[in-house]
Amino acid sequence: MGKDPRGQGAFLAAAAAGCAGGAMTPRLELRGISKTFPGVVANDDVSLRVMPGEIHAVLGENGAGKSTLMKIIYGAMAADRGEIFWDGEPVRIPSPAAARQLGVGMVYQHFSLFESVSVAENIAVAVDEPFDLPALSARVRELSQRYGLPLDPGRLLGHLSVGERQRVEIVRCLLQHPRLLILDEPTSVLTPQAVKRLFETLRVVAAEGCSLLYISHKLEEIRALCDNATVLRRGAVAGGADPKVASSAELAALMTGAALPETRREPARPEPAPRLEVRSLNVTSEDPFGVPLRDVSFAVHPGEIVGIAGVSGNGQTELAALLSGERTVPDKDAIRLDGEPAAHLDAGARRDRGLAFVPEDRLGRGVVPLMSLRENAILTAHRLGMVRRGMLRRFKANAYAREVIERFNVRCTGAAATARSLSGGNLQKYIVGREIALSPRVLVVSQPTWGLDVAAAAAIRQALIDLSRRSAAVLVISEELDELFEICDRILVIYEGRLSASRERGETNVEEIGLLMAGMGADPGAGMGWVAGQAMNAGEAANAGVGST
Amino acid sequence: MRLHFEPRPTPSFAMQVLAPVAALGLTVAVGCVLFALLDLDPIETLRIFFVRPLSSANGVSEWLLKASPLILIGLGLAVGFRANVWNIGAEGMFVIGAICACGPALAFGEGGHVWLLPLMALAGAAGGVAWAAVPAFLRVRFNANEILVTLMLNYVAILLLGWLVRGPWRDPYGFNYPQTAIFGPSALFDPLVGGYRVNTSIFITLAVVAAAWVFIQWSFAGYRMTVGGAAPAAARFAGFRESRAIWLGLLIGGGCAGLAGMMEAAGPLGQLSPTISPGYGFAAIIVAFIGRLHPFGIVLGGLLLSLLYMGGESAQIMLKLPAALTRTFQGMLLFFLLAADFMIYYRPRLAGRR
Known part of the structure; x- marks a missing residue:
């Protein structure tokens, strides 16, 4: 994704800015925004300018104050000090409704959608206008076509993939004709191909004169998409940068105040006998919108890290609960630890045998x-x-x-x-x-660095590598492809509850795994792969970047 | 300016301590309004309610006598409540405990035996445990809601008691009153101080306070139950079995309530009658929550609720106020306590321009 023609986006943005009028009035300007929570300075004298049609990155580690700043712009929180200017005029944004009135739209990282109603109904809830579903559906269709976000307004939201759900959120915002769109970590749920599609859409949106605030900690994406970047560190502006010129290392240094840490790894020397083995696991989900697992088989050997890639909502949650023992199955042999049947054992009994587990939900689990x-x-x-x-x-x-x-x-x-x-x-x-x-013999980790800053993520990845090299079997379930490529020795892909054959890291690449993540790969592995076009709809095809306009 | 509440980053320790005090204050304040509406002098009425009962040695004796079963039942309930096991059947377990203790007492009659009292205690606790095993089994095996089952078993237990004292266990020399014969001296606890009703069973309560503290604070089983109550997903994650927490929570609650029933029968009552409990099993729920489900807090909660019982009686006698007043005060106290608890996790904030 890093090799995308960035010039085009910048050109369009510049063109749009030009159209907006010779005197360049910033669409949004923040001056000296400060916000303090008990014991924490979330924002410290933050100033920021976004021009019309500009795609502006707000970059920072977790806890750097990005979310707080966006909440202030979106009216969900009041700043302690500082001023906000909108088109050059000082404004107060006391509520999200007031922000929408001004023309601010926000796409949250975690969607606020209802699974049991249709796409159009989900959008109708958020639109401040009389309820007219057919008219709204038509507009949704028209809009989604214009921006290359294919969406069927009549479909039940619960049946949509995560990428499609994000489109619903974006279309919902675009319907309000926003003049500033805030996107909070929008790519965390997408396949690499879907990220490209999203970027194309965002460039069109920006070219029409809408300003974009793009929040992320993924440096490559920002370099691919954004015109300008404001880097936050510990609540304050650490500096501005031109992401087209600055290298990832420079951006990372601004972000963390230190050089980007690199993980060290020796080649894996897996032992021949598998320590964790899963054999034709078939399980229906307990959640009505969950994903059943179908014929899942794989093995993890001591001394290696195996990664399971996949867009969220393809059965990872179910698989993790089954591996940890939070859910058990009567067929004892479906999961084996050290060659012994373990699928019927609960989490405590499996831990007694040397299994450890890190769940994706931290608080409360x-x-x-x-x-x-x-x-x-x-x-x-x-x-x-x-x-x-x-x-x-x-x-x-x-x-x-x-x-x-x-x-x-x-x-x-x-x-x-x-x-x-x-x-x-x-x-x-x-x-x-x-x-x-605990020095576990088997460690299963679900989303190890989800939402973590660069330094913390690197530390955890290094710790996982080190553990595996001390001859533990490590399984990482992650949605971050870069991460899997960084630490794993072998990678498998989960899609709609099915697992692909495993691939040695050196023999595959992001593109191939990305296609598998979208259910597109023709997989020769052990007769359990899937064929292109199987169980797929137009939305997912587009999601995968095939047959796009 | 608009008042709204936001979550605190960490629960306020000050509010944890202040909440019961604030609840008591509000209860007293509303009580005063209530008295004023009844054309009573609020200050004088409060004095009759809260001070007069404790102004004599006999009053203190009665105070401790009533607090003891409340504390004992409350401790047992708290163990379950901490694990989200909602046992509201302590009243029934208390009654069954009294019935089971009564069996050996009646069998031995006047004669008695040195081991009779321990036997009765064992029978009482076992009865409560057995009664609590019913909802535990139904919950674990069939996922039957323990709130409903324990609640309904209360009525079964009370009706069983009514049948026993009117039928097979009725005192043949009791002028046909629905009550059993009076227990022999060896089936009764000795008074702590001659002439007063408070008896040596209070030491059992103290011992259980210490045991409950050790269990909750220092035992692995208590830890597992606390985790199960505070974060069920974390308990599953760690592999702590929910069924064990349900069994333990209900059985400990039943054992304590049964023991309290035995102490009541072998203490101030000395026999069984259809109304052996003035609602101790229900009041103990309030005691457990006022005490923050902590053993030492429960001791204070038990003393407070006991005082409310006595104040209610005192107000009935002195002011001809209805007995329902006690319940009213209990209800208000729990209501305000739950409201004040909110402040432990949230804090008020005035939203407005700065």
Whole structure:
């Protein structure tokens, strides 16, 4: 995606800006925005300018204050200090409704959509106008065509892929004729091909004069798409950059204040006997909109990292719960640990056999939110002598928590801090650290670096590599393809509950995996691949970048 | 300017302590309004309600006597509540405990035996446990809602008691009153101080307070239950079985309530009658929550609720106020407590221009 003709976007933007009038009045200007939460300065004297038709990146690590700043622009939060100018006029944005009135649209990272009603109905809910479904459907169709976002307004939302759901969100915003569109990490749920399609759409939107604020921590994307970038670090502007000129390393340095860390890895030397084995696992989902797993088989050997790629919502949640033992199946042999049947064992019994697991949900599943870090250590590490004769030895839990905090550089007030008080990234470091410190024989990790900053993500990836090289079997389920290519020795793809054959990392590439993620790859593997066109609709074909306009 | 609430980053410790105090204050305040509407002098009425009952040695004795079963039941319930096991059948378990303790007492009659009292305690606790096993089994095996099952079993237990004292266990020399014979001396707890009703069973309650504290704070089983209540998905993640938490939560609650029923029968009552409980099993729910499901808090909660019972009686006698007043106060207290609890996790903020 990095080789896209960026010049075109910049040209269009410049053209649009030119059309808007010779005197370049910024569409949006922030001056000295500050916002303080108890104990945290979220935004510190942030100033920012977005011209009409400009695609402006707001870049920063997690916790750098991007979300707070966007909430202030969108009226969901009030700044403590500072001014906002809209088309050169000072404005107050007390509510999201006021923001929409001005022409600000926002596409959130986590969709707010109703699964059990149609696309058009989902859009009708958010549009401030009389309810007229047929007319709205026609407009949705027209709009989605114009921007290359194919969408059938009559379809039930629950049947849509994640990429399609995002289109619903975007169309919903575009219907309001926004003059500034804010996109919060919009590519985290897309295949590489779908990202390209999205970028094309965004360039068209910008070319029509709409300004875009593009929030992300993915440097390559920003370099591919954006005209300008404002980099935030610890709530303050660390600098501006021209992403077309600046290298990723320069942007990363601005973002983190340090050089981009690189992971070290030795070649994998997997042992011949598999440690985790899954054999023709067939399971229906407990969630009515969930994905059934069909004939899933794979193995992970000690000493290697295996990755499972896929767009979210293709059965990863179900697979993770089945591997961890949170869900069991009666067919004992469907999952084997060290050659022993384990599919019927619950999470505790599997952990007794050396399995550790990091879930994608942190608060409430990986940790108890209101418990302290040391109490949360007991959750999975109680096997390490924290319980004697049924009684807790809290000093041991305390020591364990402190060791994890130190070894994985978890930023917190100490082992007594409640899990809820940690930022997402630090909490993830704690959870991953807690599981790795167990020295597991098998580690299953779901979305290891989801929402994490560059440094934290690199630290976790390195820790996973190191663990595997100490002859643990590591399985990583992730939606971030770059990550899988960085750390995995073999990669499999999950699509609609089916798993592709595994591919050695050196023998595949992002394009091939991307096609598989969209269900497009003709897979020769063991008769369980899928054929192009199977179970696919027009939307997904476009999603995969095939047959596009 | 508009008032709204936002979540606190960490729960406020100050509010955890203040919430029960604020709830009590609001209850008293609304109580005063209530008294004023009844044409009573609020200050004087409050004095009769809260001060007069404790102004004599006998009053203190009665205070402790009533607090003891409330605390004991509340401790048992709190263990379940912490694991999201909603046992509201303590009233029935209390009654069954009293019935089971009564069996050996009646069998031995006047004669008695040194081991009779421990036997009764064991029978009472076992009865409560058995009664609680019914909803536990139904919940674990058939996912039957334990709230409904425990609630309905209350009525079964009370009707069983009514049948026993009117039928097979009726005192043949009791002038046909629906009550059993009076227990022999060896089936009764000794008074703590001669002349007063408060008895040695209070030590059982104290021992259970300590045991509950150890269980909740220091045992792995207690930890697992707390995790299950606070974050069920985390308990599944860690492999803590929900069924174990349900069994333990209900059985411990039943055992404590049954033991409290035995202590009541072998203490101030000395026999069974159709109305052995003034609603201890329900009031203990309030006690558990006022005490923040913490053993030491529950001791304070039990003392407070006991005082409310006595104040209600005192108000009935002195002011001819209806007995329902006690329940009204209990209800208000729980209502305000739950409202005040909100402030532990949220804080008010005035939204407006800055």
